[in-house]
Amino acid sequence: MSLPLNDSVRQRIIDRATIYSTGSFSTPSPVEGVNVLYWESAHSRTPVLYEPAIIIVAQGAKIGFVGEKSFRYDAENYLLLTVPLPFECQTIASKEKPFVGVSIDIDTAMLQELLIDLEGEPLDRGESLECIGVNSAAFTEEVLCALERLFDAMHRPRDAKVLGRLIVKEILYHVLCGESGAALQALAHRHTHFAQVKKALQHIESNYANPLSVEQLAKLVNMSVSAFHHNFKAITNTSPLQYVKSYKLHKARLIMLNEGVKAGVAATRVGYESPSQFSREFKRYFGATPLDEVARLRAFSPGNRDRGGMEAGRRPAG
Numbered sequence: 001m002s003l004p005l006n007d008s009v010r011q012r013i014i015d016r017a018t019i020y021s022t023g024s025f026s027t028p029s030p031v032e033g034v035n036v037l038y039w040e041s042a043h044s045r046t047p048v049l050y051e052p053a054i055i056i057v058a059q060g061a062k063i064g065f066v067g068e069k070s071f072r073y074d075a076e077n078y079l080l081l082t083v084p085l086p087f088e089c090q091t092i093a094s095k096e097k098p099f100v101g102v103s104i105d106i107d108t109a110m111l112q113e114l115l116i117d118l119e120g121e122p123l124d125r126g127e128s129l130e131c132i133g134v135n136s137a138a139f140t141e142e143v144l145c146a147l148e149r150l151f152d153a154m155h156r157p158r159d160a161k162v163l164g165r166l167i168v169k170e171i172l173y174h175v176l177c178g179e180s181g182a183a184l185q186a187l188a189h190r191h192t193h194f195a196q197v198k199k200a201l202q203h204i205e206s207n208y209a210n211p212l213s214v215e216q217l218a219k220l221v222n223m224s225v226s227a228f229h230h231n232f233k234a235i236t237n238t239s240p241l242q243y244v245k246s247y248k249l250h251k252a253r254l255i256m257l258n259e260g261v262k263a264g265v266a267a268t269r270v271g272y273e274s275p276s277q278f279s280r281e282f283k284r285y286f287g288a289t290p291l292d293e294v295a296r297l298r299a300f301s302p303g304n305r306d307r308g309g310m311e312a313g314r315r316p317a318g
Contacts, residue, residue, distance in 0.1 A: 009148050010075065013058040016151035017100045026103065030154045031164030033105035040098045043091035047286055049250040050087070050134075052106045052187075054175055055079040056147055060099030061092040064134065067237035071136040078143065080180045082106065082187045082194075083133035083201050085236060086246035102147065110169055111188045114176055133235045135180040142174045193231040196221040200232065200240070208247050209271040214240045249285050252278070256294045263290035 020027045020036040027036045037055070045065065055062075061074035066087035073079035074092075093099035150167045153159040176184045186194035200217045217240055218228035232240050252266040261269075267278035279290060286293050 006144070009144060010058050013148060013151055014098075014100045016154065017058065017102075018098075020154075029102070030157060030160035031150065031168065033107060034150070034154075034164070034168065035103045037101040037103055038098055039091060039093050040095045041091075042093055043089075045088050045090040047246070047250070048087060048089045049247065050081050050085050050089075052081050052083060053079075054104045054106065054171065055081070055101060056104070056139075056143065056171075057099070057101035058147070059097055060101075062099070063090045063092070064088070065090075066134060069134075069237055071134060073136050075139075077136045077138055078175070080135045080137060080175060080183060081133060082183050083198055083235060084205065084247075085133045086238070086243065086250060087134070102150070104168055104171060106184075106187070107168075107172070108188065110172060111176070111184060114169070114173055115185070115188055118176075133183075133237075135183055137175070137178050137180040140174060140178060143171060143178075146171045146174065194235060196223060197228075197232050197235045200228070201236075201243075204244055204247055208244065208251055209269060211271070212244050245281065246285065248272070249282055252282065252290070253286070253293060253297075256290060257297055266290070 017036050017038055020029060021038040025037060025039045027038070028034075029036050037057075039060070045063075055073055056078045057074050059075060061072060062079075063070060063072050064079075064087050066085065071079070091099055146167055150164065150171070153163040153167055172184075175181060183194075186192050187198070189195055199221050203217065203220055204212060214225055214229060217232075218225045221228065223231070229240060232243070236243055238246070248270040252263075252270045252272075255261060255266040255269055256263065263279060263282070264275040267275050272278040282290050282293070288296065
């Protein structure tokens with residue numbers, strides 16, 4: 001059941017978040033692994049690549065589109081991403097009502113600690129959802145209260161250092177016990193189809209500039225080609241080859257934006273042999289030529305980055 005933010009709690013969080021606004025969508029907070037999200041204008045549907053995180057929104061909204069699936073994260077629903085995932089995203093925000101929230105890295109070591117502590121304990125959730133790489137889930141009062149306390153801890157350096165990570169662990173615990181918690185469990189378990197696909201995704205991330213085939217990736221994770229294709233699509237909602245192509249294009253966009261190199265150089269760096277093919281696929285994917293897309297990103301906000309993903313061109317750390 002959706003639970004709207006208490007108005008006073010919401011306003012307190014928004015006021016705290018405004019302190020960290022730097023003109024970029026995402027700003028590192030005093031708590032390790034936590035970034036404050038703040039943006040004052042709407043952003044049309046555009047391709048992005050998100051890293052694994054829990055994204056909690058106090059005001060405004062985003063709508064994501066991956067394959068035939070769409071999901072919304074806003075003041076009533078947080079977002080859980082357990083794999084790097086390319087999709088399209090729309091931002092709902094205005095100067096009067098900015099987009100405000102936080103992005104919390106998923107610390108797998110912390111997650112393992114929680115699962116050890118919970119061994120034998122039933123988790124308070126209903127039937128598990130399909131464990132794909134992205135899910136939105138309804139807020140609970142516990143998550144909202146923890147978010148408020150997280151912002152309180154940020155206000156004092158000692159509290160941020162000592163209490164911040166404890167509150168992050170508490171939030172991770174509540175998400176684990178929530179309606180999308182099965183996806184977190186799958187992330188932590190090594191002998192599941194999810195873990196096998198995650199291993200393939202990590203291989204893509206480290207080797208995207210090299211030739212990658214479905215057969216090679218399936219062999220890497222000890223699956224048949226058909227089983228790998230099926231499980232990969234169930235988790236990412238896209239095919240392995242389409243994922244590789246999307247990842248290459250996002251990386252090329254980052255290289256051009258951050259290093260100022262030309263499209264042909266970026267194409268070679270991400271493994272394209274034909275610059276013309278790269279330009280055609282880039283324009284088809286992003287809706288603009290490489291030159292125009294980089295110019296748009298620089299005009300959008302120099303150095304801006306979205307901790308939820310590569311919305312403005314720079315890949316987040318972590």
